[in-house]
Amino acid sequence: MSQVIACYKWVADEADIRINADLSIDLSKAKGKISDYDKNAIEAAIQAAAVLGGKAVGVTFGTSDAKPSLKDALSRGLDEVCYIKAQEASQADGAATARALAAAIKKLENVSLIICAEGASDTYSRQTAPRIGAFLDLPVVTSVSKMELTGNTLTAVRKLDDCLQTVKVDLPAVVAVLPEINPAPIPGLKAVLAAGKKPVHELKAADLGVDLSPLSTISEIKGYIMDRKNIIFNEGDLAEQVKALVAALRKEGVL
Amino acid sequence: MFCKVAGIFVYSDQADIAREIIGFARLNGRQSVVLTLGEKDAQALQNAGADKIIAIKGESEMIENYAQAIAVMLKDESAELFAVGATPRGRDLAARVAGYLDCAMVSDIAAAGFEGDQIVCTRMMYGGAVQQTEKLSGLSVITIPPGKFATAQGEASILSLELPADNRVSLMETAPIVKEGVDLSKAEKVVCVGMALDKAEDLQIARDLADVMGAELGCTRSIAEERHWLPVESYIGISGAVIKPKLYLSMGVSGQIQHVYGIRDAGLIVAIDTNEKAPIFKAADYGIVGDLYQVVPMLTEALKK
Ligand SMILES: Cc1cc2nc3c(=O)[nH]c(=O)nc-3n(C[C@H](O)[C@H](O)[C@H](O)COP(=O)(O)OP(=O)(O)OC[C@H]3O[C@@H](n4cnc5c(N)ncnc54)[C@H](O)[C@@H]3O)c2cc1C
Numbered sequence: 001m002s003q004v005i006a007c008y009k010w011v012a013d014e015a016d017i018r019i020n021a022d023l024s025i026d027l028s029k030a031k032g033k034i035s036d037y038d039k040n041a042i043e044a045a046i047q048a049a050a051v052l053g054g055k056a057v058g059v060t061f062g063t064s065d066a067k068p069s070l071k072d073a074l075s076r077g078l079d080e081v082c083y084i085k086a087q088e089a090s091q092a093d094g095a096a097t098a099r100a101l102a103a104a105i106k107k108l109e110n111v112s113l114i115i116c117a118e119g120a121s122d123t124y125s126r127q128t129a130p131r132i133g134a135f136l137d138l139p140v141v142t143s144v145s146k147m148e149l150t151g152n153t154l155t156a157v158r159k160l161d162d163c164l165q166t167v168k169v170d171l172p173a174v175v176a177v178l179p180e181i182n183p184a185p186i187p188g189l190k191a192v193l194a195a196g197k198k199p200v201h202e203l204k205a206a207d208l209g210v211d212l213s214p215l216s217t218i219s220e221i222k223g224y225i226m227d228r229k230n231i232i233f234n235e236g237d238l239a240e241q242v243k244a245l246v247a248a249l250r251k252e253g254v255l
Numbered sequence: 256m257f258c259k260v261a262g263i264f265v266y267s268d269q270a271d272i273a274r275e276i277i278g279f280a281r282l283n284g285r286q287s288v289v290l291t292l293g294e295k296d297a298q299a300l301q302n303a304g305a306d307k308i309i310a311i312k313g314e315s316e317m318i319e320n321y322a323q324a325i326a327v328m329l330k331d332e333s334a335e336l337f338a339v340g341a342t343p344r345g346r347d348l349a350a351r352v353a354g355y356l357d358c359a360m361v362s363d364i365a366a367a368g369f370e371g372d373q374i375v376c377t378r379m380m381y382g383g384a385v386q387q388t389e390k391l392s393g394l395s396v397i398t399i400p401p402g403k404f405a406t407a408q409g410e411a412s413i414l415s416l417e418l419p420a421d422n423r424v425s426l427m428e429t430a431p432i433v434k435e436g437v438d439l440s441k442a443e444k445v446v447c448v449g450m451a452l453d454k455a456e457d458l459q460i461a462r463d464l465a466d467v468m469g470a471e472l473g474c475t476r477s478i479a480e481e482r483h484w485l486p487v488e489s490y491i492g493i494s495g496a497v498i499k500p501k502l503y504l505s506m507g508v509s510g511q512i513q514h515v516y517g518i519r520d521a522g523l524i525v526a527i528d529t530n531e532k533a534p535i536f537k538a539a540d541y542g543i544v545g546d547l548y549q550v551v552p553m554l555t556e557a558l559k560k
């Protein structure tokens with residue numbers, strides 16, 4: 001049976017990042033989540049697997065912190081998840097990430113399509129899909145806003161900044177989908193309950209036989225602080241608030 | 256060898272960015288070899304100060320399909336860096352080349368320079384909440400957004416080069432995207448709408464305000480990409496327009512970090528939102544907590560006076 005792969009990443013929620021006075025960052029309060037657009041990649045894989053009559057399989061490369069992602073991803077309708085559980089994931093750059101994912105995907109049989117999202121919400125590097133394609137020497141189609149499968153052929157619409165391209169490729173192939181490819185549904189209770197019974201395959205770094213050390217060295221990480229006036233007009237009724245706003249803007253000389 | 260010394264190889268599907276990357280090479284005392292697809296693009300860059308331009312000839316109209324051949328060339332030429340314009344096509348090519356070379360890559364640099372033979376790059380993480388500096392050694396790949404470096408001048412020689420293409424992905428059709436919106440990056444004032452609007456007709460409320468203010472209309476990604484209510488070039492943020500108006504006023508925009516990234520350099524930020532806890536208020540100079548359907552018409556009236 002053919003397998004359609006959805007690569008998804010468990011990331012720290014950027015909305016929970018605290019920035020200390022010295023601009024160092026504090027991730028200790030940050031909850032994990034499936035990277036926003038990876039939910040669309042998962043949905044795209046499920047739809048493609050249905051057309052191809054195959055299985056939709058999630059692949060994720062993460063530390064032990066990524067465990068809660070398994071049930072979440074499965075409840076979205078994936079049939080199985082392959083979890084590359086490795087401490088190296090916390091230090092991984094684009095090169096190491098693609099090496100890990102490509103090596104794990106290589107172990108799976110009859111892979112017809114590998115789907116990544118446009119970019120992960122932490123790195124937003126937009127490099128993983130083309131890199132996986134290069135590693136496995138498969139054709140790659142990025143910036144996909146629409147895709148259609150007929151037999152073994154994928155027709156995709158790519159949204160570039162100056163044009164829409166319609167391209168064709170025979171499977172197997174790697175695609176990176178834009179979030180507008182589908183609305184990723186929120187899983188219902190039944191799907192959440194069923195998720196617990198679905199298979200998870202765990203792989204360790206040593207099982208992959210590839211080097212997972214990063215090629216770039218991080219020399220500094222610092223937070224960005226927005227320094228603004230933060231004045232909220234809350235005196236009196238709305239009309240008075242609007243009046244106060246207009247007065248302030250006139251005083252600032254921006255009207 | 257196309258270069259006497261290890262140089263920077265450059266590609267961008269946008270000539271303006273290619274010019275800026277050549278400027279970056281010059282600034283760092285490096286030779287630059289520019290790759291183009293075909294002679295026409297090569298001629299357009301002939302006076303941009305590069306040392307050499309290589310016009311690629313081959314069987315595909317898609318530059319991405321030459322990734323493997325370019326990777327081989329970079330290695331053979333002992334290139335120091337492959338610097339590519341950060342556009343969808345450019346990022347794809349850059350990452351494929353990095354994949355074939357299995358080398359380091361930094362996407363969408365905010366700043367880049369050399370320390371000895373190491374390349375030092377700064378980039379945004381977590382939608383702009385975090386700035387990360389990375390050091391790369393050996394042949395590496397970076398993508399460079401527009402507006403980062405000054406352009407250079409000078410004539411370059413053009414060399415035509417046949418490269419093998421990977422034709423597994425074939426181009427069936429190209430439909431140009433006609434830009435309907437305005438260039439928000441040049442606007443003095445911007446009114447921005449978010450997902451709070453119930454229906455497309457309600458955009459009129461924002462348009463009326465924009466009219467009395469003399470502002471352009473912008474939006475969040477979801478309004479443009481999911482609802483298609485405004486053209487794609489109207490959305491502001493890390494994946495859309497980065498703007499620096501004197502005044503930005505939002506209504507029903509929650510102010511997630513990816514959006515706020517696009518308005519950091521605005522002179523004044525004003526927010527209207529029903530949720531007092533919406534992150535936009537932390538990013539704003541002035542705000543009103545309230546229903547935009549009430550507040551905005553009142554504001555429009557007040558400004559008419
Ligand atoms: C990798 C990545 C890149 C992204 N890039 C971008 C980008 O470039 N640009 C971008 O915009 N987004 C981007 N996003 C999406 C971003 O994270 C947010 O999801 C998006 O900006 C939210 O849009 P919004 O504020 O319109 O909608 P919402 O977050 O849904 O906010 C709606 C707001 O309206 C308020 N509201 C509701 N009713 C009313 C009312 N009657 N009156 C007043 N207020 C009301 C609510 O309180 C809320 O604050 C990106 C996301 C990711 C993961």
Ligand SMILES: Nc1ncnc2c1ncn2[C@@H]1O[C@H](COP(=O)(O)O)[C@@H](O)[C@H]1O
Pocket residue numbers: 007008009010035037038041059060061062089094097101115116117118119120121123124125126127128129
């Ligand atoms: N650690 C990971 N595990 C699984 N998939 C990943 C991982 N990192 C990146 N991806 C996939 O590649 C996409 C692009 O990531 P990036 O290139 O980092 O922006 C993500 O949206 C995922 O689909």
